[in-house]
Amino acid sequence: MQDNSNRRAYWRKSFRLTGLLMLLWFGVTFGVSYYARELSFDFFGWPFSFWMAAQGSPLVYVVIIAIYARYMERLDVAHGFEESED
Amino acid sequence: MPANANSGEGLGQGAESRAAFKTALNHVYKWYAAGFLAFVLALAVLEQMGLSRQWIGLIFLLATIGLYAGIGIMCRTTDASEYYVAGRRVPAVYNGMATGADWMSAASFIGLAGTLYLTGYSGLAFIMGWTGGYCLVAFFLAPYLRKFGQFTIPDFLGERYGGNIPRLLGVIAAIFCSFTYVVAQIYGVGIITARLTGVAFELGIFLGLGGILLCSFLGGMRAVTWTQVAQYLVLIVAYLLPVVWLSVKQTGIPVPQVIYGYQLQKVTDREKELSHDSRELEVQQIFRERAAELAAKLLDPHAALLADRVRATKVLAELKATDAPLASIYAADRALSNLPKTTDVALKAWMIEKAEADAKSRPLNGMPPHAQQFAGDPTGDAKTRDEFDVSRRNFLALVFCLMVGTAALPHILIRYYTVPSVKEARQSVTWSLLFIVLLYITAPALAVLVKYEVFTLVVGTPFDQLPDWITAWNKVDPSLLSVVDVNHDGLLQLNEMSIGGDIIMLAAPAIGGLPYVVSGLVAAGGLAAALSTADGLLLTIASSLSHDVYYKMIDPNASTARRVTLSKVLLLVVALGAAYVASHKPADILFLVSAAFSFAAAAFFPALSLGIFWKRATGIAASLGMVAGLGTTLYYMVLTQPWMRSLFNVTRPIELWWGIQPISAGVFGVPVGFAVIIVVSLLTKRPDPAVQDLVEYVRYPSLGASEKRQGGIGGL
Numbered sequence: 016m017q018d019n020s021n022r023r024a025y026w027r028k029s030f031r032l033t034g035l036l037m038l039l040w041f042g043v044t045f046g047v048s049y050y051a052r053e054l055s056f057d058f059f060g061w062p063f064s065f066w067m068a069a070q071g072s073p074l075v076y077v078v079i080i081a082i083y084a085r086y087m088e089r090l091d092v093a094h095g096f097e098e099s100e101d
Numbered sequence: 102m103p104a105n106a107n108s109g110e111g112l113g114q115g116a117e118s119r120a121a122f123k124t125a126l127n128h129v130y131k132w133y134a135a136g137f138l139a140f141v142l143a144l145a146v147l148e149q150m151g152l153s154r155q156w157i158g159l160i161f162l163l164a165t166i167g168l169y170a171g172i173g174i175m176c177r178t179t180d181a182s183e184y185y186v187a188g189r190r191v192p193a194v195y196n197g198m199a200t201g202a203d204w205m206s207a208a209s210f211i212g213l214a215g216t217l218y219l220t221g222y223s224g225l226a227f228i229m230g231w232t233g234g235y236c237l238v239a240f241f242l243a244p245y246l247r248k249f250g251q252f253t254i255p256d257f258l259g260e261r262y263g264g265n266i267p268r269l270l271g272v273i274a275a276i277f278c279s280f281t282y283v284v285a286q287i288y289g290v291g292i293i294t295a296r297l298t299g300v301a302f303e304l305g306i307f308l309g310l311g312g313i314l315l316c317s318f319l320g321g322m323r324a325v326t327w328t329q330v331a332q333y334l335v336l337i338v339a340y341l342l343p344v345v346w347l348s349v350k351q352t353g354i355p356v357p358q359v360i361y362g363y364q365l366q367k368v369t370d371r372e373k374e375l376s377h378d379s380r381e382l383e384v385q386q387i388f389r390e391r392a393a394e395l396a397a398k399l400l401d402p403h404a405a406l407l408a409d410r411v412r413a414t415k416v417l418a419e420l421k422a423t424d425a426p427l428a429s430i431y432a433a434d435r436a437l438s439n440l441p442k443t444t445d446v447a448l449k450a451w452m453i454e455k456a457e458a459d460a461k462s463r464p465l466n467g468m469p470p471h472a473q474q475f476a477g478d479p480t481g482d483a484k485t486r487d488e489f490d491v492s493r494r495n496f497l498a499l500v501f502c503l504m505v506g507t508a509a510l511p512h513i514l515i516r517y518y519t520v521p522s523v524k525e526a527r528q529s530v531t532w533s534l535l536f537i538v539l540l541y542i543t544a545p546a547l548a549v550l551v552k553y554e555v556f557t558l559v560v561g562t563p564f565d566q567l568p569d570w571i572t573a574w575n576k577v578d579p580s581l582l583s584v585v586d587v588n589h590d591g592l593l594q595l596n597e598m599s600i601g602g603d604i605i606m607l608a609a610p611a612i613g614g615l616p617y618v619v620s621g622l623v624a625a626g627g628l629a630a631a632l633s634t635a636d637g638l639l640l641t642i643a644s645s646l647s648h649d650v651y652y653k654m655i656d657p658n659a660s661t662a663r664r665v666t667l668s669k670v671l672l673l674v675v676a677l678g679a680a681y682v683a684s685h686k687p688a689d690i691l692f693l694v695s696a697a698f699s700f701a702a703a704a705f706f707p708a709l710s711l712g713i714f715w716k717r718a719t720g721i722a723a724s725l726g727m728v729a730g731l732g733t734t735l736y737y738m739v740l741t742q743p744w745m746r747s748l749f750n751v752t753r754p755i756e757l758w759w760g761i762q763p764i765s766a767g768v769f770g771v772p773v774g775f776a777v778i779i780v781v782s783l784l785t786k787r788p789d790p791a792v793q794d795l796v797e798y799v800r801y802p803s804l805g806a807s808e809k810r811q812g813g814i815g816g817l
Binding site: 022069072074084087088096097 | 226244359479500501538797
């Protein structure tokens with residue numbers, strides 16, 4: 016069925032994007048924190064891992080979610096799933 | 102702004118009226134912001150003209166509570182969709198602000214900077230956990246729940262998994278998490294009003310309760326949303342202003358988030374100096390001796406208390422016999438009557454004293470070096486290596502629990518029911534996090550700036566030349582801040598200063614040398630943070646009870662008016678109950694709030710996310726998974742957390758699993774929840790086609806209700 020394969024393609028792409036962004040999320044959060052001691056080179060005054068935990072990762076999270084929202088909007092349109100505006 | 106991305110397409114009637122609505126909102130909040138600034142400036146002028154601090158505090162308190170109540174009254178409604186989900190027409194940006202206020206509680210506003218000050222790097226787990234959770238909200242929940250488009254979180258569990266059991270479990274978990282949280286907020290309201298206006302704690306609770314009720318009681322989600330937007334603006338200005346000022350004072354640059362790295366370096370250098378300072382070492386030695394004395398007393402508390410009493414009686418008798426001055430006789434008499442009455446009381450008091458003395462016999466007042474990641478040393482001997490591993494593991498576990506818990510707290514998730522579309526739900530998460538991050542990346546800066554101030558300017562100062570804020574706060578509440586010249590050298594050493602975490606934010610304006618009106622503003626900000634969170638929580642509890650329990654389970658034929666009225670009555674009852682609990686000043690409320698994250702994580706996250714992402718997940722599996730996740734979390738806490746242990750009479754010695762602290766019990770509960778749902782689902786019958794259709798419906802933004810099944814879907 017045409018409709019079904021379109022749905023599957025949409026869902027697969029959405030799933031892949033989510034996976035990719037989750038990987039980034041995981042690396043920033045748990046990867047950097049796990050190696051926090053090793054990553055303490057100077058970064059504008061902060062030890063790098065301190066800066067990442069205090070400022071860097073929250074900002075990366077905002078970017079991750081913004082990318083997600085933007086990409087999903089495009090995906091909706093590309094597969095004909097965008098909502099009507101009323 | 103992403104909202105304009107679609108402007109090329111043909112806009113329908115709905116889109117036009119929505120745009121007009123948003124323009125009107127922009128207009129209203131612009132005037133509101135201007136009015137608020139004018140109000141603060143007017144108070145600043147009045148302060149210069151001699152208005153007393155008491156009055157400034159009181160005016161702030163009454164004006165802001167009155168304002169929130171006014172918004173509430175203006176937004177009153179009896180319509181179910183308005184009452185439960187604000188008519189589903191809150192624009193993404195405004196929902197973002199409302200979520201920000203909903204999310205940031207009294208603990209975030211007042212407590213966070215203090216935690217960071219006291220614990221350094223380990224405190225950053227809260228920063229990462231409380232922001233990173235929004236990634237999970239965006240990926241796994243918000244857009245799909247919006248598409249589902251009902252009223253509560255148990256609603257989704259009930260529809261997706263079928264039957265009343267998942268729904269009821271959802272209600273129980275939602276109420277359990279939200280109630281502990283709301284008690285903490287009302288408690289915070291009492292503390293803030295008491296400290297900053299001098300009114301009694303109970304009266305403060307009463308005033309705050311009035312503000313909360315006038316707002317959420319009449320207007321439900323509609324009133325709460327627009328009040329929360331107003332509260333967000335107050336709290337963010339109140340937070341940023343003193344920190345920016347402090348940054349200008351210390352570095353000349355008004356962007357503390359960018360510049361405090363250099364202050365952190367200076368703090369680290371100063372920490373090294375202080376660790377070798379001979380006067381500091383002297384004070385530490387005195388505390389070490391004190392700790393040893395107390396340890397000896399604790400070996401035989403009964404005899405020690407008796408000896409103390411004999412000694413005090415003898416001193417008093419000698420003074421009386423030698424005709425000593427009345428003042429010293431009086432003091433000796435008081436010392437005698439202040440001795441613990443029973444051995445049990447003495448035991449408790451001494452244990453606390455010993456813990457304090459132990460902390461103060463360590464360098465830097467028992468605080469870890471601010472920039473040091475984790476305790477211990479990975480290259481040292483076996484003991485320090487182990488310490489390092491456990492400390493790192495706990496950090497990661499706490500981040501995990503806070504993140505998953507964030508993505509599972511019902512009062513946050515229902516906010517995404519209130520936006521007009523799936524698209525706006527996604528955008529709204531971005532806005533929410535942006536508004537939240539603004540405060541969360543400022544808190545670590547505040548902690549470092551205050552630490553710099555204390556370490557370089559306050560420590561080493563003669564006692565008679567200490568800055569005003571120290572004496573002032575010492576008077577307000579000695580448990581927040583007290584200084585004692587332990588080694589009698591006339592100078593203040595770091596270890597002679599006792600600090601409660603809340604002081605960092607509360608005193609920031611005074612440390613920066615700002616006029617009192619800014620302190621009043623900070624109090625108003627803390628109040629806004631507590632009230633907005635309390636509003637959202639109370640509404641969540643009331644909706645769960647009236648919508649899920651009464652309407653869906655008891656009387657499906659109830660009219661909307663009846664449901665809304667019932668919800669209002671329940672809200673009143675729950676609010677009074679929470680205020681009653683808060684007025685008893687429960688000692689372990691802070692633990693309960695952090696525990697709420699672990700509970701929410703274990704109860705909701707596996708069932709909600711699998712419900713959307715795995716069609717095969719079955720109802721019985723979800724119910725068992727929720728029970729197993731919650732059960733595991735609770736079981737671990739009962740075994741390991743001192744207060745829970747005493748509650749459940751657990752006497753066997755504490756055995757931590759892999760050294761994980763009880764606050765992070767969710768790290769066991771969440772995987773157990775997932776595992777149980779997956780295994781049981783595979784063992785039970787595949788869900789029927791209607792449920793599979795529901796999952797399809799939720800996944801694709803434009804899929805109409807007709808393609809699923811008829812009825813029951815509100816909104817679009």
